[in-house]
Amino acid sequence: MCDQTFLAITFGPCDNCSQNKPLMNIYLKNEPINYCSLCVELMACQGLAKGETTNTLKAESESLKAKLEEERAKLHDVELHQVAEKIDALGQFVMKTRRTLKGHGNKVLCMDWCRDKRRIVSSSQDGKVIVWDAYTTNKEHAVTMPCTWVMACAYAPSGCAVACGGLDNKCSVYPLSLDKNENLAAKKKSVAMHTNYLSSCSFTNSDMQILTSSGDGTCALWDVESGQLLQSFHGHSADVLSLDLAPSETGNTFVSGGCDKKANVWDMRSGQNVQSFETHESDINNVKYYPSGDAFATGSDDATCRLYDLRADREVAIYSKDSIIFGASSVDFSLSGRLLFAGYNDYTINVWDVLKGTRVAILFGHENRVSTVRVSPDGTAFCSGSWDNTLRIWA
Amino acid sequence: MARDMSDKEILKMELEQLQKEVKNTREPVSKTAKEICEWVEAQAAEDPLIKGVPEDKNPFKDKGGCIIT
Numbered sequence: 001m002c003d004q005t006f007l008a009i010t011f012g013p014c015d016n017c018s019q020n021k022p023l024m025n026i027y028l029k030n031e032p033i034n035y036c037s038l039c040v041e042l043m044a045c046q047g048l049a050k051g052e053t054t055n056t057l058k059a060e061s062e063s064l065k066a067k068l069e070e071e072r073a074k075l076h077d078v079e080l081h082q083v084a085e086k087i088d089a090l091g092q093f094v095m096k097t098r099r100t101l102k103g104h105g106n107k108v109l110c111m112d113w114c115r116d117k118r119r120i121v122s123s124s125q126d127g128k129v130i131v132w133d134a135y136t137t138n139k140e141h142a143v144t145m146p147c148t149w150v151m152a153c154a155y156a157p158s159g160c161a162v163a164c165g166g167l168d169n170k171c172s173v174y175p176l177s178l179d180k181n182e183n184l185a186a187k188k189k190s191v192a193m194h195t196n197y198l199s200s201c202s203f204t205n206s207d208m209q210i211l212t213s214s215g216d217g218t219c220a221l222w223d224v225e226s227g228q229l230l231q232s233f234h235g236h237s238a239d240v241l242s243l244d245l246a247p248s249e250t251g252n253t254f255v256s257g258g259c260d261k262k263a264n265v266w267d268m269r270s271g272q273n274v275q276s277f278e279t280h281e282s283d284i285n286n287v288k289y290y291p292s293g294d295a296f297a298t299g300s301d302d303a304t305c306r307l308y309d310l311r312a313d314r315e316v317a318i319y320s321k322d323s324i325i326f327g328a329s330s331v332d333f334s335l336s337g338r339l340l341f342a343g344y345n346d347y348t349i350n351v352w353d354v355l356k357g358t359r360v361a362i363l364f365g366h367e368n369r370v371s372t373v374r375v376s377p378d379g380t381a382f383c384s385g386s387w388d389n390t391l392r393i394w395a
Numbered sequence: 396m397a398r399d400m401s402d403k404e405i406l407k408m409e410l411e412q413l414q415k416e417v418k419n420t421r422e423p424v425s426k427t428a429k430e431i432c433e434w435v436e437a438q439a440a441e442d443p444l445i446k447g448v449p450e451d452k453n454p455f456k457d458k459g460g461c462i463i464t
Contacts, residue, residue: 290431312427
């Protein structure tokens with residue numbers, strides 16, 4: 001996504017050995033310090049026991065991974081689509097664009113539905129966050145963020161606030177008022193602070209807590225009122241691009257996916273990484289829980305979407321075709337979990353039969369990459385946002 | 396944060412994680428896949444995108460004329 005990153009090198013006395021050398025700016029226990037590269041290496045080695053080198057660690061890691069795969073393979077006695085053979089195939093799909101929401105001045109990056117099934121919040125590269133009424137296509141609120149690339153936005157469960165963030169490394173909550181003339185930006189509350197861009201955010205079951213994921217490789221749970229960090233989740237070795245909370249009935253877990261090709265399932269209370277899956281061949285752009293809570297789907301830059309079963313602890317389906325060569329940016333399930341909607345970078349949306357693993361429809365309409373796809377809370381429609389500056393409602 | 400960790404620290408983190416995961420309990424795919432299929436079958440009757448919604452009930456279908464909110 002980012003075009004180029006430049007590494008700025010500072011030169012000066014190292015905080016540790018006091019020699020004048022090129023310095024690396026690192027954070028130790030959240031304090032920024034400057035060490036020269038030699039001291040960083042020495043410090044890293046101190047954390048290891050005698051005899052441990054990168055190679056021994058790697059070898060142990062590989063052997064454990066092989067053991068894990070062996071354990072998982074033992075239970076892989078049948079494929080999902082084989083079990084699904086007895087189920088009736090789906091009929092013909094007729095899905096058309098019913099509404100086109102125009103108004104963003106630049107790429108739409110993210111959107112979310114309100115629980116009232118009719119309002120939508122969307123955010124874009126130009127820094128604007130707009131709340132729409134999907135039935136009438138009217139814009140109800142518009143906020144201009146102080147940063148560009150607002151990559152994450154979420155509607156609060158009560159419908160009274162929206163959260164958004166992006167390159168400003170923060171997640172801010174804006175309470176929505178009924179008074180159209182009120183300046184929303186004045187009421188803004190900064191909740192989360194990361195050391196890199198905010199890639200995704202989501203309210204938990206209440207308006208009081210927000211879960212965020214960031215380019216700094218961590219996810220975090222925050223209290224909205226005080227802005228306090230309640231729990232942080234470490235385990236990814238690269239940017240985390242997406243997260244999704246388990247459906248409320250099934251407990252306190254969430255899944256995250258990132259540029260390290262891993263999808264991790266976390267326990268929100270303990271901060272522990274409970275399960276981890278690494279079968280994708282490229283960055284995982286989006287993760288979504290299955291409506292029953294027993295599985296989750298991922299969309300990735302390797303042009304496939306995959307379904308992972310949490311109880312069987314393995315990947316159980318791959319949704320791909322030789323003709324699809326562009327990455328999948330966003331995925332979502334229909335209400336029953338029978339359909340998987342996936343938006344791709346080749347401007348299309350593919351609809352997959354989750355159980356049989358086949359594609360049931362391909363939807364054209366957007367004129368640039370589809371960046372986000374979300375099914376409405378009552379399942380009557382789904383909305384897609386794209387780099388062509390518009391959002392489309394399909395039903 | 397992951398960006399500030401050296402390779403060795405990242406490997407250590409992954410190693411500890413793998414050691415924990417090998418101990419997880421797992422169920423056979425035949426059982427879990429069947430349960431997923433059954434769950435979907437039960438829910439599919441109520442899924443508007445599968446069974447379709449009659450024109451007059453769907454707020455998104457084009458009606459023409461006025462929409463009274």
